[in-house]
Amino acid sequence: xxxxxxxxxxxGSPGQSITISCTGTSSDVGGxxxxxxxxxxxxxxxKLMIYDVSNRPSGVSNRFSxxxxxxxxxxxxxxxxxxxxxxxxxxxxxxxxxxxxGGGTKLTVL
Amino acid sequence: QITLKESGPTLVKPTQTLTLTCTFSGFSLxxxxxxxxxxxxxxxxxxxxxxxxxxxxxxxxxxxxxSRLTITKDTSKxxxxxxxxxxxxxxxxxxxxxxxESYVVAFDYWGQGTLVTxxx
Numbered sequence: 001x002x003x004x005x006x007x008x009x010x011x012g013s014p015g016q017s018i019t020i021s022c023t024g025t026s027s028d029v030g031g032x033x034x035x036x037x038x039x040x041x042x043x044x045x046x047k048l049m050i051y052d053v054s055n056r057p058s059g060v061s062n063r064f065s066x067x068x069x070x071x072x073x074x075x076x077x078x079x080x081x082x083x084x085x086x087x088x089x090x091x092x093x094x095x096x097x098x099x100x101x102g103g104g105t106k107l108t109v110l
Numbered sequence: 111q112i113t114l115k116e117s118g119p120t121l122v123k124p125t126q127t128l129t130l131t132c133t134f135s136g137f138s139l140x141x142x143x144x145x146x147x148x149x150x151x152x153x154x155x156x157x158x159x160x161x162x163x164x165x166x167x168x169x170x171x172x173x174x175x176x177s178r179l180t181i182t183k184d185t186s187k188x189x190x191x192x193x194x195x196x197x198x199x200x201x202x203x204x205x206x207x208x209x210x211e212s213y214v215v216a217f218d219y220w221g222q223g224t225l226v227t228x229x230x
Contacts (some may be wrong), residue, residue, distance in 0.1 A: 003156065008159075036216035045206060045223055046157065049217035053117070075160055077125050089157050093215045101149075101157040 001095055004029065004102035011108040017078040020105045022090030023071060028100055029077075030071035034093035037066060037075045040104075041086045049088075050075060085109040114146075114207050115222035121227050122197050128226060132190040132207030139165055139185050143212025146190040148181065150203040151223075158203075162210065163190055196229035199228045 019030040022029065022037075029035055035053045038046035048057055050066035053073060057068040063078045073092070077084055090102040118130035132146060138168040139146060148161040161168045180193045183209050190207060204225045208217035 003158075028187055032215075034215035038217075040157075044115075045220040046217075047220075048218045051214060051218075057218060091159070091216070096170075098172060098174060099147075099159045099163070099215070101159055102158040 001028070001096065001098065001100045004090055004092060004100060006088075006090060006102040006105045007031045007104045008103070009108065011110055012038050012080045013110045014080055014082065016080050017076060018077045018080060018107065019077075020088055020090075021104050021108070022073040022075070022092075024073075024092055025071055027095040028092040029068065029089075031043075031095060033067055033068070033092045035066065035073040037064075038089045038091065039086045040089065046089065048065070080109055082109050111211055112219040113120055114219060116205060116207050116221045116224040118205075118226065120225060121229065123230050124198055124228060126197050128192075128194045128197050128201070130192045130194075130205055130207075130224065130226075132192070132221060134190070134209065136187050137209060139147040139163075139188070139190070141212065142166055142196060145210035146183070147208050147210060147217060148190075148192045149206045149208060149217070150201075151206070152174060152200075155203075158182075160205075161192060197228045202226065202228045 037050040040046045054066040114134040145164045148160040163181045204223040206223045209219040
């Protein structure tokens with residue numbers, strides 16, 4: 001299984017909205033509603049932000065939202081804040097009953 | 111409150127076998143649907159999913175590493191063990207264990223990670 005494809009970097013100014021894409025295949029992203037998103041600050045463990053495409057765990061800001069169309073999932077962060085600057089990873093369930101991560105996207109808040 | 115912590119050697123030699131232990135609290139790995147997985151991250155690189163063990167002892171492995179990985183659990187000790195054979199310098203990474211809630215396909219709690227360096 002190949003890693004899911006994410007843009008290497010995105011940036012935005014405080015208050016703006018940004019979207020990070022995550023492209024897979026019909027054997028992973030497109031085949032299941034089991035896409036999750038993780039935020040990782042430098043030197044820290046990843047934190048779950050979105051699961052099952054669009055569900056937020058308790059305690060995660062509603063500024064974070066997820067969606068999916070075909071083989072591409074997306075994470076949108078609205079009202080960008082300085083603390084949102086981090087690496088973001090998508091993950092999907094696969095047809096081999098495993099999971100696969102994306103290559104990661106570095107978000108810079110200008 | 112759920113916590114997980116990885117333990118094991120910080121340095122292994124090429125060709126050796128790595129054994130990592132994940133000790134957890136706040137949940138039981140005998141609860142229906144619960145799982146514990148292992149994920150690694152080479153320095154400066156992306157996360158890589160390695161393996162997952164379920165409450166019923168069902169096991170899943172990354173296809174690319176399946177021949178080298180073994181995951182086991184000791185429910186009475188609240189531990190999950192990952193072994194990786196034939197270690198190579200490219201296996202140098204921070205190794206994380208993480209909790210998967212019943213029938214939720216995502217890791218909601220993570221350990222702090224442990225850096226394993228492969229070098230002679």
